[in-house]
Amino acid sequence: MTSIGTGYDLLNSIFSPDGRNFQVEYAVKAVENGGTSIGIRAKDGVVLAVEKIIGSKLLKPGANKRIATVDEHAGVVYSGMVPDGRHFVDRARDEAQSWRQTLKTPIPTSELASRMGSYLQAYTMYGSVRPFGITAIVGGVDGSGDEVIDGVVGSGPSTGAGGKVDGKHGGPFLYVIEPSGQYWGYYGAATGKGRQAAKAELEKLDLAAGNITLEQAVKEAAKIIYNAHKDNKDKDFELEMSWISGVDGPTGGRHMEVPQELKEEAERLARAEDESDDEEDEKKDEKMEE
Amino acid sequence: MFRNNYDNDAVTFSPQGRIFQIEYSEEAVKQGSVVVGIASKKHVVLCAIKRNAEELSSYQKKLFAIDEHCGIAIAGLTSDARVLSNFMKQQALGHRLTYGRAMPVASLVDEIGTKAQINTQMYGKRPYGVGLLVAGVDEDGTHLFEFKPSGMTEELVGCAIGARSQMARTYLEKNIDAFADASKEELIKHGLQALHETLVQDKELTIDNTAVGVTGFKEGSKNKAEPFKLYEAAEVKQWLDAISESKEGNEGEGMDVDE
Amino acid sequence: MDHRPQAWGRPRDDVYGAYDHSFMNTNSHPNQHTQQPLVTGTSVLAVKYKDGVVIAADNLGSYGSFARFTDVKRLHTFQDTSVVGFSGDISDMQYITRHLHQKSIEESYASSSANKKSRLSAANLHTYLSKMLYRRRSKMDPLWNHMLVVGFDDDEKPFVGSADLLGTTFTAPTLATGIGSMLAQPLLRTYAGTDEEAAERTKEEAIKVIQECMKVLFYRDARSQETYSLAVVSREGVEMKTSEKLENMSWAFADRIKGYGTQTV
Numbered sequence: 177m178t179s180i181g182t183g184y185d186l187l188n189s190i191f192s193p194d195g196r197n198f199q200v201e202y203a204v205k206a207v208e209n210g211g212t213s214i215g216i217r218a219k220d221g222v223v224l225a226v227e228k229i230i231g232s233k234l235l236k237p238g239a240n241k242r243i244a245t246v247d248e249h250a251g252v253v254y255s256g257m258v259p260d261g262r263h264f265v266d267r268a269r270d271e272a273q274s275w276r277q278t279l280k281t282p283i284p285t286s287e288l289a290s291r292m293g294s295y296l297q298a299y300t301m302y303g304s305v306r307p308f309g310i311t312a313i314v315g316g317v318d319g320s321g322d323e324v325i326d327g328v329v330g331s332g333p334s335t336g337a338g339g340k341v342d343g344k345h346g347g348p349f350l351y352v353i354e355p356s357g358q359y360w361g362y363y364g365a366a367t368g369k370g371r372q373a374a375k376a377e378l379e380k381l382d383l384a385a386g387n388i389t390l391e392q393a394v395k396e397a398a399k400i401i402y403n404a405h406k407d408n409k410d411k412d413f414e415l416e417m418s419w420i421s422g423v424d425g426p427t428g429g430r431h432m433e434v435p436q437e438l439k440e441e442a443e444r445l446a447r448a449e450d451e452s453d454d455e456e457d458e459k460k461d462e463k464m465e466e
Numbered sequence: 467m468f469r470n471n472y473d474n475d476a477v478t479f480s481p482q483g484r485i486f487q488i489e490y491s492e493e494a495v496k497q498g499s500v501v502v503g504i505a506s507k508k509h510v511v512l513c514a515i516k517r518n519a520e521e522l523s524s525y526q527k528k529l530f531a532i533d534e535h536c537g538i539a540i541a542g543l544t545s546d547a548r549v550l551s552n553f554m555k556q557q558a559l560g561h562r563l564t565y566g567r568a569m570p571v572a573s574l575v576d577e578i579g580t581k582a583q584i585n586t587q588m589y590g591k592r593p594y595g596v597g598l599l600v601a602g603v604d605e606d607g608t609h610l611f612e613f614k615p616s617g618m619t620e621e622l623v624g625c626a627i628g629a630r631s632q633m634a635r636t637y638l639e640k641n642i643d644a645f646a647d648a649s650k651e652e653l654i655k656h657g658l659q660a661l662h663e664t665l666v667q668d669k670e671l672t673i674d675n676t677a678v679g680v681t682g683f684k685e686g687s688k689n690k691a692e693p694f695k696l697y698e699a700a701e702v703k704q705w706l707d708a709i710s711e712s713k714e715g716n717e718g719e720g721m722d723v724d725e
Numbered sequence: 726m727d728h729r730p731q732a733w734g735r736p737r738d739d740v741y742g743a744y745d746h747s748f749m750n751t752n753s754h755p756n757q758h759t760q761q762p763l764v765t766g767t768s769v770l771a772v773k774y775k776d777g778v779v780i781a782a783d784n785l786g787s788y789g790s791f792a793r794f795t796d797v798k799r800l801h802t803f804q805d806t807s808v809v810g811f812s813g814d815i816s817d818m819q820y821i822t823r824h825l826h827q828k829s830i831e832e833s834y835a836s837s838s839a840n841k842k843s844r845l846s847a848a849n850l851h852t853y854l855s856k857m858l859y860r861r862r863s864k865m866d867p868l869w870n871h872m873l874v875v876g877f878d879d880d881e882k883p884f885v886g887s888a889d890l891l892g893t894t895f896t897a898p899t900l901a902t903g904i905g906s907m908l909a910q911p912l913l914r915t916y917a918g919t920d921e922e923a924a925e926r927t928k929e930e931a932i933k934v935i936q937e938c939m940k941v942l943f944y945r946d947a948r949s950q951e952t953y954s955l956a957v958v959s960r961e962g963v964e965m966k967t968s969e970k971l972e973n974m975s976w977a978f979a980d981r982i983k984g985y986g987t988q989t990v
Contacts (some may be wrong), residue, residue, distance in 0.1 A: 202480065202483050205481070234504075234623055245830075259616050260583065269831075294515055304588060304589040307479075362651055572835060
């Protein structure tokens with residue numbers, strides 16, 4: 177790496193002569209070593225999934241959760257330095273809470289992503305801090321109807337309230353936020369060690385067409401994580417998945433862990449696919465040998 | 467003076483995305499004497515080897531009660547541990563006052579994790595130089611957490627940190643299947659066995675250098691905590707005797723004893 | 726004309742006389758906080774039965790003696806395990822429910838699994854609310870409510886607790902706030918005077934005594950209303966009904982009442 181030894185990479189917030197902030201680039205390296213995280217924006221909800229590498233046999237199975245609830249309707253998963261991820265989640269919860277306090281409505285996912293983008297950006301601006309060593313995937317389903325505010329007090333007029341705009345409101349959203357503070361909206365997102373393989377699989381799904389249902393997305397997510405783990409086979413892992421549907425869907429608009437039954441089904445399918453792939457590979461190998 | 471340019475402070479990433487100051491702080495944990503923790507379904511035990519600075523000095527305490535339902539074991543800088551344990555005591559007590567219940571152990575551990583992470587992201591601060599094992603019980607059952615200077619916290623069924631703790635962890639991994647249904651006595655013995663594994667030649671566990679802490683659920687109760695109890699000096703004799711007997715009894719059964 | 730910056734935006738001394746600086750001086754008059762509730766809700770009733778608790782309150786928000794809002798829901802569910810019933814100031818109720826909503830979101834951080842019940846029991850919630858009320862009264866700025874918190878305690882036994890604007894708390898097998906504490910509580914005690922008696926009552930019996938008491942209150946409480954909310958909290962969750970109506974009322978006794986108002990005979 178050309179940066180090393182120039183001195184321009186020793187402090188956050190400074191530019192090198194060719195206009196780069198090396199400390200941010202190094203933070204990205206921390207992300208690239210982390211377990212793979214993915215997010216899928218299906219037509220009726222969002223799925224988040226993460227490959228948790230089991231570093232020790234002594235870890236309590238199923239106990240160390242990596243996907244966090246930020247608000248009722250929004251969740252976060254991240255790859256990279258886990259304590260930094262916790263910091264990110266704490267801040268995201270504060271943002272969601274302060275939004276609720278001032279506007280009495282859940283924070284739109286786009287707004288949450290924007291605020292967290294600004295927060296991470298601030299950590300690239302000063303020599304007194306370091307950038308976050310994580311890339312976060314933020315998923316949420318924004319409400320499409322009217323929210324009940326402060327319970328029901330008086331009926332008010334039954335029609336024509338407060339200048340509501342016709343057309344589509346709310347729906348599922350997915351954003352990825354990088355250590356630099358840059359963020360984009362995605363249909364399918366992947367970060368961490370197995371991101372390349374995961375992205376390739378996500379692209380095959382043609383998510384932009386909006387044909388994939390939430391339940392299908394859960395199964396695809398499991399497959400993708402199993403697939404992305406292939407390059408890291410010597411280590412055990414645990415799959416963790418969460419989902420958010422619309423108000424009329426299975427989670428009632430809330431961010432929740434994927435129910436045990438569905439998760440097991442998804443993992444069964446993922447393993448089956450895994451094995452059949454292996455068989456194919458073996459066949460190919462045999463042919464090659466021939 | 468420094469090993470490289472990237473290890474001066476906790477706010478500089480190395481080109482590989484590592485932060486050396488955090489890694490060095492975790493070395494400080496390895497300087498501390500060893501502590502072991504194990505959780506069963508009903509109990510959590512902490513066992514520790516205490517050190518004395520010299521022959522005539524007292525032994526440094528390693529186990530501390532945080533609240534009725536929760537205690538910690540420390541390895542590393544004792545003074546840093548005091549900051550954290552005072553903080554934990556305040557949090558746990560505050561929770562009891564406002565909600566009238568014991569603070570869930572996971573929330574308590576999250577609080578110190580968050581606190582420690584801040585020290586790894588700001589210039590002029592340093593990471594804590596101490597690792598903790600947090601043992602506790604709440605409505606969700608028994609819990610054992612490891613806390614690291616990086617702010618990382620993980621829940622485990624058994625853990626050991628401190629000098630030569632790898633030996634203890636190996637012992638725990640070997641016996642992991644026995645823990646879930648073990649009785650309190652069995653759990654303590656496993657803990658002391660694991661401690662014993664870490665000893666260098668001609669060192670022994672004695673009533674002076676060994677401490678045991680236990681919390682768990684009261685007999686026949688699903689959610690009533692048995693207050694965290696510390697056993698020291700003569701109180702640990704029974705278990706020390708028991709493990710030295712069993713060692714003599716079945717020599718070479720997965721335990722290489724230096725004798 | 727006075728052109729000094731200090732005089733900008735003020736009435737001209739030569740026209741209105743010297744400016745009264747004491748107007749902005751906060752030391753010249755006492756600092757005032759809430760002195761009275763404005764829009765109010767009347768009594769809340771709650772009784773234990775063997776498998777849970779029944780709680781009720783009518784849907785009226787009174788503005789003094791004016792029946793201002795007729796569909797105010799005064800029972801609030803917390804995480805499908807507890808219910809809080811509010812009497813007193815409606816805007817303070819809204820403030821507290823908003824706060825409780827945030828609390829329940831915070832609770833969900835710890836676990837987002839669908840099959841996990843709340844870990845903050847009604848008893849914990851009652852402690853929390855009473856601390857909040859006491860803190861506010863100690864700042865001489867009370868939240869003007871008297872509320873009943875119902876659900877289960879840490880031993881999973883039915884729980885009914887009261888907390889008021891002074892921070893006073895107590896628990897009992899049956900409780901009522903406001904005028905209900907005088908008119909309904911004696912009747913409720915005939916239903917169950919002790920926890921042991923309450924543990925023998927069925928859900929149907931509990932609902933019945935609540936309905937009877939709501940009737941008595943509607944006969945006599947001038948700040949009450951016919952439509953009310955009724956919630957049953959059991960181990961299965963909360964069953965909330967928000968538009969119950971009092972049945973089989975008879976006002977036949979009314980014309981025999983003497984001695985009030987303008988009657989002369």
